[in-house]
Structures are given as C-alpha cells and as structure tokens.
Amino acid sequence: MSTCGEILVELLEAYGIDTVFGIPGVHTVELYRGLPNTDIRHITPRHEQGAGFMADGHARVTGKPGVCFIITGPGMTNIATALGQAYADSIPMLVISSVNHSHELGLAGGRLHELPNQRQLISGLTAFSHTLMRPDELPDVLARAFSIFASARPRPVHIEIPLDVITAPADHIRRTVAALPSRPAPAPAAIEQAAALLQQARNPVVLLGGGCSDAASDARALVEMLDAPTLLTINAKGVLMPGHPLSLGSNQSLEPVRAMVRDADVVLAIGTELGETDYDVVFDGGFSIPSPLIRIDIDAEQLNRNYPADIAILSDAGLAMAALRLQLERNGFSAADKGAQRVQALRAQFEQDWSQPFRAQQRVLETIQQTLPGVIIAGDSTQPVYSGNHLYEAESPRSWFNSSTGYGTLGYGLPAAIGAKLALPERPVVALIGDGGIQFTLPELASAVEAGAPVIVLLWNNSGYGEIKRYMENRNIPTIGVDIYTPDFLTIARGFGCHAVAPQSFDELREQLQIAAAAKRPTIIEVREDADFITAFTHG
Incomplete structure (x- = not known):
C-alpha cells in the first residue's frame, strides 16, 4: 500500500522537482517515507525561514518552483516571511505542510502545533492555499499549482495535508502529470493598436521588468528596433547586456531619468508592476508617466495597478514582444535613430554624481x-x-x-x-x-x-x-x-x-x-x- 505522502513525492518528481527544503518534524515525517524511492534531494536548513529563502534562490536562478516541506504551526509562521518576499517578487514556490487531523481542525483543542486557521494565515501570501481533505484531490491540486507556475504570474502556492490524510491509502489515485497550459499570447487587435502608437513615437521609452527574464533575446530585439532608451527593474538586470547602448540600468529614481520619462511621447512597460522599490527608491513620489502608456503583463489585475494603461495587453512577455516586433515590421516601422545618443547624454549627466x-x-x-x-x-x-x-x-x-x-x-x-x-x-x-x-x-x-x-x-x-x-x-x-x-x-x-x-x-x-x-x-x-x-x- 502506498500512502498519500508517498504518492505526493512520486508526483513531485514527475513534475520535475529535484530538490526539497525542509526540517522533519513529527507532523511531517510521513512525507519523507517515499523520498528514498525518488531521486529528489533533501536539504535541511536550520530554520523554516531559511528553507523558504533557499527555495526562493533555487527558483530565481532556474525559473522552476522551489519546494519546501514544512511542519504545522510554528513551521508555517516561520516560513511566512519567505513567502512574503517570494509573493512580492513573483517567485514560484510550492510549500507543502502538514496540519492537524481533519476531525480536529477548528476545534481549538490545544493540539500540538495547532493554529486557529493555518490556511487563512497563509492565504494572503500565496496564489492559493488549499487543505487536502482526501488523497483523491492530490493530482488535481498539484495540477492547479503547476499550471500557475507554468503559465500565470508565478507566486507561492501552499498545500496543507491533515495528518490522517498524509497516511491514508492512495494506491487508487491518478499518478499522471497533467498537461500544463501554455502561456497566454496577446490579442492581435491590441498588438496592432500598440504598434500604431509606437509608429508615431519619436521619443519612446521602454521599461522592462522581471517578467522579461526568460525572453531576453526578444527584449533586446524589440528595444533595438524601437531605438528606445530602456530601464530595467532589479529583477530584469541582465536582460540587456552590460554596456548596451540603449540601457540606462536601474536608475528610475534619478531626476534626469525621470525627466526623460516625463518627456517621452510613448512609454512601453513590459512585465513590470511599476512598483515603488524599482521606480521610487527615494520615496518622494517623483516618478510619473504622463505620456500614453502601453503595458504588457501576464497578470490581468496588474495591468491597471499603480499606472493605468492606455493600451493593456494581457500576455506572456516574450510572445507579446515577438508579436509586436513582427507587426512593426509589417507596418514598415522606422526608428528615429537617436536613442543611443540620448542614453549616452543621460549617463554622462548622472554618472558623475555618484557619491x-x-x-x-x-x-x-x-x-x-x-x-x-x-x-x-x-x-x-x-x-x-x-x-x-x-x-x-x-x-x-x-x-x-x-x-x-x-x-x-x-x-x-x-x-x-x-x-x-x-x-x-x-x-x-x-x-x-x-x-x-x-x-x-x-x-x-x-x-x-x-x-x-x-x-x-x-x-x-x-x-x-x-x-x-x-x-x-x-x-x-x-x-x-x-x-x-x-x-x-x-x-x-x-x-x-x-x-x-x-x-x-x-x-x-x-x-x-x-x-x-x-x-x-x-x-x-x-x-x-x-x-x-x-x-x-x-x-x-
């Protein structure tokens, strides 16, 4: 007989997980029973916060979800800070925790590691938090989690499993990996509208965010076609190579750069939430985008947060940038050919002022x-x-x-x-x-x-x-x-x-x-x- 905990690690390996971070406890040991039957490596941190940060670092360099096994109660409150950081920076992380027996939930019986409502505590730090009440739910819940990691804005997911469900017989459940959805492509009409606006621009500016990290070649091709000064968020560093003639780095908070954005006739923002910690690190509210704004983002809600878009394109960054470049080519687009000169002048202006x-x-x-x-x-x-x-x-x-x-x-x-x-x-x-x-x-x-x-x-x-x-x-x-x-x-x-x-x-x-x-x-x-x-x- 295979338990739910054993089938879980089997499915994780099938989804490509090779490393799990966790500290075994009496409430999670049954998650470990099946590990020797897989090639998954287990890393033991010294604190659950460390487990979450390790999973975060693992995910940031690979683009694949980091996975943690965390005990009920204090394990979850300890990892909450790491979940908050991963949530804020759109990092894929799967946290699998135990929780008290299903017949004990919500009874406040003073059980070991008991929280009034563990899932409610964590739900605000995750794309979703789910309590697995039967082993039969496991394939579908994992498919939901990995679908988000594959095709939506990546954020942490939490799955908690009651102690009696971890050990429940599970030979009967489906062990196949779900067909994961592809990333969304842009609507043709929106691409045509954005291309028409860029066609008229003479002083465009491009803002690239972490959503472009896996589409660096598309990003470089697009900004070079537009010949547009380009700013990178912290998580987009490296999308443009060092010394790129159109790169102004991550200097959105400097006044000469802000003036350039204010003077732009079109701003194209791709895969960036336009948040304070990238665009206003001096916290004076001085960054603004008065010109028409085109936003491309995989998160529909983000398209009108902070700076509402004039043209909002719901799409994977790479697919949208490729489509936009193709549409500009069809339109016979020709850049103003002064972007690199503008960047050089701006760099000379602010680089002499570093302390x-x-x-x-x-x-x-x-x-x-x-x-x-x-x-x-x-x-x-x-x-x-x-x-x-x-x-x-x-x-x-x-x-x-x-x-x-x-x-x-x-x-x-x-x-x-x-x-x-x-x-x-x-x-x-x-x-x-x-x-x-x-x-x-x-x-x-x-x-x-x-x-x-x-x-x-x-x-x-x-x-x-x-x-x-x-x-x-x-x-x-x-x-x-x-x-x-x-x-x-x-x-x-x-x-x-x-x-x-x-x-x-x-x-x-x-x-x-x-x-x-x-x-x-x-x-x-x-x-x-x-x-x-x-x-x-x-x-x-």
Whole structure:
C-alpha cells in the first residue's frame, strides 16, 4: 500500500522537482517515507525561514518552483516571511505542510502545533492555499499549482495535508502529470493598436521588468528596433547586456531619468508592476508617466495597478514582444535613430554624481564580477546592494537579485545564495549581505557546509544597521537600536566549518575570491566599511 505522502513525492518528481527544503518534524515525517524511492534531494536548513529563502534562490536562478516541506504551526509562521518576499517578487514556490487531523481542525483543542486557521494565515501570501481533505484531490491540486507556475504570474502556492490524510491509502489515485497550459499570447487587435502608437513615437521609452527574464533575446530585439532608451527593474538586470547602448540600468529614481520619462511621447512597460522599490527608491513620489502608456503583463489585475494603461495587453512577455516586433515590421516601422545618443547624454549627466561611498562599493562589485565570470549575486538589504542596484550591470538574467525589492526583508541573502548554488553548482555564487542581516540567518552556514554548497559570502561589516542609522541622522531622529553588538564573524564562520578571511586590499580581495571559487566549502570574506582600502575611495 502506498500512502498519500508517498504518492505526493512520486508526483513531485514527475513534475520535475529535484530538490526539497525542509526540517522533519513529527507532523511531517510521513512525507519523507517515499523520498528514498525518488531521486529528489533533501536539504535541511536550520530554520523554516531559511528553507523558504533557499527555495526562493533555487527558483530565481532556474525559473522552476522551489519546494519546501514544512511542519504545522510554528513551521508555517516561520516560513511566512519567505513567502512574503517570494509573493512580492513573483517567485514560484510550492510549500507543502502538514496540519492537524481533519476531525480536529477548528476545534481549538490545544493540539500540538495547532493554529486557529493555518490556511487563512497563509492565504494572503500565496496564489492559493488549499487543505487536502482526501488523497483523491492530490493530482488535481498539484495540477492547479503547476499550471500557475507554468503559465500565470508565478507566486507561492501552499498545500496543507491533515495528518490522517498524509497516511491514508492512495494506491487508487491518478499518478499522471497533467498537461500544463501554455502561456497566454496577446490579442492581435491590441498588438496592432500598440504598434500604431509606437509608429508615431519619436521619443519612446521602454521599461522592462522581471517578467522579461526568460525572453531576453526578444527584449533586446524589440528595444533595438524601437531605438528606445530602456530601464530595467532589479529583477530584469541582465536582460540587456552590460554596456548596451540603449540601457540606462536601474536608475528610475534619478531626476534626469525621470525627466526623460516625463518627456517621452510613448512609454512601453513590459512585465513590470511599476512598483515603488524599482521606480521610487527615494520615496518622494517623483516618478510619473504622463505620456500614453502601453503595458504588457501576464497578470490581468496588474495591468491597471499603480499606472493605468492606455493600451493593456494581457500576455506572456516574450510572445507579446515577438508579436509586436513582427507587426512593426509589417507596418514598415522606422526608428528615429537617436536613442543611443540620448542614453549616452543621460549617463554622462548622472554618472558623475555618484557619491564616493557608492564608488567604493562599485569597485568591490567590479572586483567580484571581473574575478568570477558568470557569477550569481544574491543580495540582502545592505548598502553595497543598494548601490549595486544602481551601478551593477549583470551579465545575464537571473544572476543579480536581492531582498531590497518588494517585501524588503533581512537575512535573505545567505540562504538564497545557498539555494542558487545547489541549483547551479557549476557557477560561482556570492551572498552579498551586511553584518546586521547575516545575524538573521547565520546558522544557515551549517546548512551550506552540510549540503556541500561552497557559496562565497561577501560580508559588508559596518558594525550595525548603518543605512538605517544614516536615515535617522538625516531626519534628526535619535539613533536608538542601530548600533548593535558585532560578533567576531570570522571565528564564528570557522566554527561552522567555513573558510574565513578579511582582505586588506582590492588585490587581496581578488585573490581570496579566486581561492573561494575553487574551494569545496563555504568562504566568508569580511569587508569592513572602515577598512583602509575602502575609506581611500570613500574619502576620495
């Protein structure tokens, strides 16, 4: 006899899942019974939040859903923050949890790990949350989840299984993988309307979001045909290659760029929610789109959020961009041929204004990128990440991502980098994280050692919550709670079984990155904000 839990892992493997993140507990052990009969690898984090962040990092670099097994009650409240980050950034994640016996639900009997309503707690952080009341529902619920991952705006899905259902006989249920839907294509009439508007444009601007990550070639072809200055969200970095003549990077919050958008005669926004953490990181409400706006998005509701569209196209980004380019060709489109000149002038205008601290952090990022070809950088909410969001140009999509967008949690960078490294072990992966943020998930160093994931942790140490401290000082707020105790990270890292160093020059940083890239265990490279080779840049 096969149980529902055993059939579950069999179906997960059939859907292409190769890794599961979870911490076994008495309420989930039956999910593990069938794992040895599959090739699915299990990774044990040290906290359920770490499990969610690892699954997130795994999903970001592959585009495939990350999967977690999570216990009832505290496991779900622990992973909620990771679900919030994944939901905000449109990351596919499948969280499978236990829940108390079906006849105990909602009775408030004081059972182990009991919540008043676990599904209600989590439903706002997911595309949907479902309680599996019979094994017979399993194939259909999984088909629904993987259909969303395949063809809709990807977001987390939660499936909770009562303890008596996990162990219920399930030999009779269907074990075939569902035929997943294709992504939606654009309506021809909408494409014709958008092409006609672009045909008349002389100063178009393109805004590319994370929805374009899997359609980089289509995006490049379209913006080059339009000869349009182009802005990238953080999750779209790499869609245009470094130094692309039409790329203005992710600088939507700079006034010269905002002025260009205001002066545009058409704005084309593709796969972007036009949210605050990409377009208004100075939080002054200064970004606006007064010109006609064409929006392309896979999420129908998103098409009129934040900035209502004049032309709204519900479609997969790649399919819409290909169709739009074809329609422009049919129309005999000819660009104004001045986009690259406009971009060059704007870059010259704002690049001279970067602060010295930004330039020091840029030098650190350049050293990483030059030393580690093909590097993936998973960042936290920390100063070099903020500067990198402006200055760093990723070599390819899905190779620069961080938690400063959307939900904006701390502690994300380390476990997300572990998940990314497990997914793509052949590529160097760097966790870019601050001394405050790493203390949220520091024990995950043990997970990396145990899993054989030799991530490189670039630890930016300014002895506290430096960015928040500056924010408070600029507003004459007493700096309470930001000067936190700073432990000896190098000793702690070595205790976890990691290599740990603190370079004192850029040459030494480069050397240590090379050594770390060849290592078989994680490496922590601590860079202090007040180190001489950093302050030499900071003070000019």
